[in-house]
Amino acid sequence: MNDTATIAAAPPLSQAIAASGWRGLIADWSSDRQAFHVSWGKAMMWIFLLSDTFVFSCFLTGYMTVRVSTTVAWPNPSEVFALHVGGADIPLLLIAIMTFVLITSSGTMAMAVNFAYRGDRVNAATLMLVTATLGELFVGMQAFEWSKLILEEGVRPWGNPMGAAQFGSAFFMITGFHGLHVSAGVVFLFTVAFKLMRGDYDKAGNYQIVEIAGLYWHFVDLVWVFIFALFYLW
Amino acid sequence: MNPVTGQQHPIGLYLKIWGLLFVLSTMSYLVDYFHFQGYLRWALIITFMLLKAGLIVAVFMHMAWERMSLVYAILVPPLCLLVLVGLMAAEGGHTFLTRLQFFH
Numbered sequence: 475m476n477d478t479a480t481i482a483a484a485p486p487l488s489q490a491i492a493a494s495g496w497r498g499l500i501a502d503w504s505s506d507r508q509a510f511h512v513s514w515g516k517a518m519m520w521i522f523l524l525s526d527t528f529v530f531s532c533f534l535t536g537y538m539t540v541r542v543s544t545t546v547a548w549p550n551p552s553e554v555f556a557l558h559v560g561g562a563d564i565p566l567l568l569i570a571i572m573t574f575v576l577i578t579s580s581g582t583m584a585m586a587v588n589f590a591y592r593g594d595r596v597n598a599a600t601l602m603l604v605t606a607t608l609g610e611l612f613v614g615m616q617a618f619e620w621s622k623l624i625l626e627e628g629v630r631p632w633g634n635p636m637g638a639a640q641f642g643s644a645f646f647m648i649t650g651f652h653g654l655h656v657s658a659g660v661v662f663l664f665t666v667a668f669k670l671m672r673g674d675y676d677k678a679g680n681y682q683i684v685e686i687a688g689l690y691w692h693f694v695d696l697v698w699v700f701i702f703a704l705f706y707l708w
Numbered sequence: 709m710n711p712v713t714g715q716q717h718p719i720g721l722y723l724k725i726w727g728l729l730f731v732l733s734t735m736s737y738l739v740d741y742f743h744f745q746g747y748l749r750w751a752l753i754i755t756f757m758l759l760k761a762g763l764i765v766a767v768f769m770h771m772a773w774e775r776m777s778l779v780y781a782i783l784v785p786p787l788c789l790l791v792l793v794g795l796m797a798a799e800g801g802h803t804f805l806t807r808l809q810f811f812h
Binding site for chain 1: 717765777
């Protein structure tokens with residue numbers, strides 16, 4: 475078969491886009507053109523998030539390794555992160571509130587994407603600002619949590635008075651890296667919301683940046699799901 | 709799906725998922741609150757974690773409606789991480805036993 479015949483045998487692009495499921499998977503990857511059929515911005519955000527998944531997973535795996543290998547007792551997170559409310563210690567109260575705040579911010583972000591695609595930029599930007607504000611609230615609570623642990627409980631990256639020294643390094647590394655992601659996300663959301671409000675995306679008629687920003691924000695929530703389960707509930 | 713307009717789904721669906729995530733988070737929290745221990749605790753924690761993660765990725769991040777070429781490109785590579793977790797769990801256990809033997 476010569477080259478001309480090979481080119482002629484390739485399915486036209488419109489046909490590759492039309493196919494879905496397994497047939498679509500084969501067609502997309504073998505088409506020698508574009509594999510994902512989404513915009514570059516969205517594909518690149520997904521690939522970035524995949525790389526970030528690997529970074530966070532390495533941190534969590536490292537934490538698991540030091541936790542199962544230490545012969546010194548691991549501090550009980552349920553007690554360490556308890557809050558004293560109304561004369562009683564409520565276990566993990568602050569962490570539960572932080573979880574609900576982050577989930578709610580994910581909900582408002584998902585709705586912002588919906589409004590953006592409808593061209594309702596005021597509601598979309600407002601919901602993004604609510605999302606960013608909830609993100610700030612989360613970071614604020616994390617700052618409170620860190621201050622309490624450092625100043626009152628004496629936790630350091632190299633040790634703590636409650637048991638295994640690795641607790642401090644694992645805690646500051648994992649929650650710190652997540653908090654950095656939330657903070658960066660807040661800046662990202664404020665920037666996109668501002669440009670949305672100003673009408674930058676109306677001119678191009680393309681609101682996909684809101685969906686892309688949403689992917690990043692939901693990922694931050696997703697990582698917290700794993701940290702909540704594996705660090706605080708273990 | 710039109711690649712230019714992107715993913716758009718009813719707000720009611722997002723609200724339902726939001727509610728479900730709230731319920732699942734509360735149930736995760738209650739596992740700790742009621743001091744469940746052992747395999748029951750782990751089974752519940754991991755189940756709720758995976759359900760929440762699945763809902764976020766499938767609905768909020770629209771993975772349920774993306775083309776399979778993108779879905780597989782993103783979801784298959786993390787399976788390598790399970791191998792890493794398995795290796796490191798074995799390594800951690802080995803270190804633990806060595807420490808017990810020589811430092812206790």
